[in-house]
Amino acid sequence: MDALILDSVVLGYGGKSVVSELSFALAPGEIGCLLGGSGCGKTTVLRAIAGFEALQAGRIALNGHWVADASWQLAPERRQIGMVFQDYALFPHMTVADNIGFGLREWTHVDKRSRVDEMLALVGLEDAGKRYPHQLSGGQQQRVALARALAPGPTLLLMDEPFSNLDVELRERLSIDVHNILKETGTTGLLVTHNQQEAFAMADRVGVMVDGQLQQWSSPYALYHEPATRHIATFVGDGVFLPARVSGQNCVSFELGELCRIQPLDVPADTAVDVLIRPDDIQHDDRSPIKAKVLERVFRGAAFLYTLELPSGDRVLSLVPSHHNHAVGEMIGIQLEIDHLVAFPKA
Numbered sequence: 001m002d003a004l005i006l007d008s009v010v011l012g013y014g015g016k017s018v019v020s021e022l023s024f025a026l027a028p029g030e031i032g033c034l035l036g037g038s039g040c041g042k043t044t045v046l047r048a049i050a051g052f053e054a055l056q057a058g059r060i061a062l063n064g065h066w067v068a069d070a071s072w073q074l075a076p077e078r079r080q081i082g083m084v085f086q087d088y089a090l091f092p093h094m095t096v097a098d099n100i101g102f103g104l105r106e107w108t109h110v111d112k113r114s115r116v117d118e119m120l121a122l123v124g125l126e127d128a129g130k131r132y133p134h135q136l137s138g139g140q141q142q143r144v145a146l147a148r149a150l151a152p153g154p155t156l157l158l159m160d161e162p163f164s165n166l167d168v169e170l171r172e173r174l175s176i177d178v179h180n181i182l183k184e185t186g187t188t189g190l191l192v193t194h195n196q197q198e199a200f201a202m203a204d205r206v207g208v209m210v211d212g213q214l215q216q217w218s219s220p221y222a223l224y225h226e227p228a229t230r231h232i233a234t235f236v237g238d239g240v241f242l243p244a245r246v247s248g249q250n251c252v253s254f255e256l257g258e259l260c261r262i263q264p265l266d267v268p269a270d271t272a273v274d275v276l277i278r279p280d281d282i283q284h285d286d287r288s289p290i291k292a293k294v295l296e297r298v299f300r301g302a303a304f305l306y307t308l309e310l311p312s313g314d315r316v317l318s319l320v321p322s323h324h325n326h327a328v329g330e331m332i333g334i335q336l337e338i339d340h341l342v343a344f345p346k347a
C-alpha cells in the first residue's frame, strides 16, 4: 500500500489552472521530490496534500485512504502530516524543547519529555533544549523545525524549500542529514525545491515540474542519465547536444564514434538526431587519437570543467580531475566513456 498517491490531480486559483493531471505515488519510507523553477506549482501541490487547497479534479490518498477529491476533503489536522518550511517557522518565545513538544499536547508529561529528548538526539541537538530559537544558527533552527515536525510521528513529512535560507555548504550537509534521519525513522517525505543538488541528495524519486506538469518521475540517476525529454536533459545537470545520425535500429554515429543501446530508438535509420553528452562522458586520455582544444576551464576544486572544441568546431564539456591541469588553447586527447545513449529528433 502506497503512503501517498496523487491521481490526476488538477489545482488552480479562480478559473486559472496551475497544476494539471498530476499523478505520482510514494511507497512507505520513500522520499520524493518535486523539482522545478519558480511558479511551476510546487508549493500549490504541497498545500493540496496538506489539505489547504481544494482540488479541481483528481484525488489524493494517504496510507490507503482517499483524503481529497473535487467534492470533499479531510481537514488538515486529521491528515497526520508534518511540515517544514523555508523560514523554519519556530515559535520565538518558546524554548527549543517547547517548540518540539508543541504537537504533543495530548501526551503525558513523562512521555512528552522523553519524546522531546529522543528528537533532540535524533537531530544532534542534545544540549539545546533550554535555548531559544534566536540563540541558534539557521542550520540548527531548521533541525529544530524538523524535530518538531517529526515528534508526533507523522505519516508524511512535507518540506517546502527547507534549505534555501542556508549557505551552500550547510545546505549540502543538512540535506544529507535530513535524508538519513527520515530513513532512520522510516518517515515518508516529499520535498519541493528548485535546487537539483538538494533533490539528488535527498530523494529516492524526483519529478521535474514544468508549467504545472510533471515531465518525468524517476530516480535521480535515471533523471540525469536517461532524461525523458529534451527539457529535462538541459534542466538537469550540464551537457551539450551533438549532431548525430541514426545507424541501425538502436545506434547513432557521430563525430566521437558510434553509440548503441539495448532498446530501439524508435526513429528510422539515417534520421538526424541530437545526442546528449554529459561532462562525465568525456574522459581525458593522452593516448587517444581524438584531440580537442581547451577553450575554457572552470576550477571546481576536485575537478576542472573544461569546454573543449572538437575538430568539427562543435563543443563538449569535460569534467577532469584537477591534477590534470591544462591551459586554454592546449590540445588534449579525449575519449568517450558513456553507457546511456540519449538522443532526441533534431530540434
Ligand SMILES: Nc1ncnc2c1ncn2[C@@H]1O[C@H](COP(=O)(O)OP(=O)(O)OP(=O)(O)O)[C@@H](O)[C@H]1O
Pocket (backbone or CB within 6 Å): 013, 018, 036, 037, 038, 039, 040, 041, 042, 043, 044, 045, 194
Ligand atoms: N493564492 C493564490 N492566488 C492566485 N494565484 C496563486 C496563489 N498562489 C499561487 N498562485 C500562482 O500559482 C502559480 C504556482 O505557484 P506556486 O507557489 O505553487 O509555485 P512554486 O513552484 O512553489 O513557486 P516558487 O518556487 O516561486 O515558490 C504561480 O503562477 C502563482 O502566481
